[in-house]
Amino acid sequence: MHTRCVTFAPLGLPGALAIGLTLLVSGTSWAGTVAWYRFEEGEGKEFAGGIEAVRDSSRNGLHGTCWSDQGATYADALAPSGAAALRLNGRDDWVFVPDCPKLQLTKSLTVEAWVNIRAFQMNGRSNFIVFRGDNRPGLDAFWLAVNPHTEELIFGIEGPNKPPGPPVMVTTPFRYLRQTIHIAGVLDDHDGFLGLYVNGELMDSTRTPVRPWKTLDPRQCPGLGIGGFYAPLPGSFTVDGTIDEVRLSDRALTPRQFLCAFREPPKAR
DSSP states (O other), X not given: OOXXXXXXXXTTSOHHHHTTOEEEEXXXXXXXXXXXXXXXXXXXXXXXXXXXXXXXXXXXXXXXXXXXXXOOEEEOOXXXXXXXXXXXXXXXXXXXXXXXXXXXOOSSEEEEEEEEEEEOOTTSSOEEEEEEEOSSTTOOOEEEEEETTTTEEEEEEOXXXXXXXXXXXXXXXXXXXXXXXXXXXXXXXXXXXXXXXXXXEEEEEEEOSOOOOOOOOTTSOOEEEESOOOOSSTTSSOOEEEEEEEEEESSOOOGGXXXXXXXXXXXXX
16 A cells, blocks of 8 residues: 655644644545646646647546637646646636546545636636536536626536436635635535535535436537536636646545645645
8 A cells, every 4th residue: 555745734724833744645545536637737838739738647548628729828836736727718718528437426526626716707607617517408417616697606416316306506605706725526425415615614515315417418528627618608618717736536535635735745546
């Protein structure tokens, strides 16, 4: 079993106290990583153009492609341990990862990212930070998003409800424009816990029997979107801001396991 020493820095802990506080972390803590987009390939570069230019650091090979005229722009990292991040213009920049079995998270899951939202995009009802779904309305698996009209941060899931019903969502007011924050959505298959976190703090939660859709329609452009997704109008679902350290896990992580808890990132297995 692989074990390593990392520095643990809970948000809010004074820096002088955080220095030297370390944990031995088992490598199995990171075995649940399904996809991890660190945007490290952007260090020293300007544009993120090219097929599969956005690399998956999980070793699962789920690389992404920027969908825009020029490609998104790389920027300084948001995460303390990062080297670069992805700057999105809110009009036509976003990253697409084709759907595959590893993204079919239908039980426990965690979706997390560092973000700095510059402004709300008002053309659509959601500014997608991370999204899995296809072009069909109302059949989305899971998403982390900002609703620009209600000014809320949302973590939602949708699945084969019995009986059919609306998606299940947890929300919190989004008061973080132009601020760098870590966000995470967690679903625990064991007890149906659905939680939304900001900087490691639980902001909203519920219990639900709903689990995300597994199978998407291969004729409807299924996949994972980072910073947006296919839309009828430019800017309908896109993010105007910077995104960093997007990670998907096939387990319900605790705040002590979120990426915001570590000054040094854990190694993907």
